[in-house]
Amino acid sequence: MAELKAKISLKSKGDEAYIPIKQLMVTLKWSADVDLDLMVFYKTKDGRTGAIFTDQLGGSLGTLNEFPYIQHTGDEGVGGGSGDKQEVLRIAKLDEIAE
Numbered sequence: 001m002a003e004l005k006a007k008i009s010l011k012s013k014g015d016e017a018y019i020p021i022k023q024l025m026v027t028l029k030w031s032a033d034v035d036l037d038l039m040v041f042y043k044t045k046d047g048r049t050g051a052i053f054t055d056q057l058g059g060s061l062g063t064l065n066e067f068p069y070i071q072h073t074g075d076e077g078v079g080g081g082s083g084d085k086q087e088v089l090r091i092a093k094l095d096e097i098a099e
Contacts, residue, residue, distance in 0.1 A: 021094060023090070023091060023093075024094050025088060025089070026089045027086060027087075027088050027089075028088075029084070029085070029086045031084050032082070033082045035075075035078055037053060037075065037087070038053070038088075039053035040052050040070060040072075040091070043099040044068065044097060045097070048068070050068060052068070052070045052071070052072050054074060054087075055074070055075070056078060057075075059072075061073075068093075068096075068097075069092040070089065070091050070092070071089070071092075072087065072089050073088040074087070
């Protein structure tokens, strides 16, 4: 792994830099007349598996305060309709996730 420095420059095609992170936020934004759904399927380092996705589909929105420390903001775009829509997924303890 590359040593973390104040500035990382990737100058050539194929260059890589690894940055240790412990939290992650994924945002899905769209404005088309469609219903998109943001989901995460995970496997922890100790072998536990699961999924976090909209409770509209029978899933769990999760919480950042207990296992698996993943939270979904909820379903947007149900029933279609134009306009700005956004779903956000937060992972608070990324260092516990294997896949």
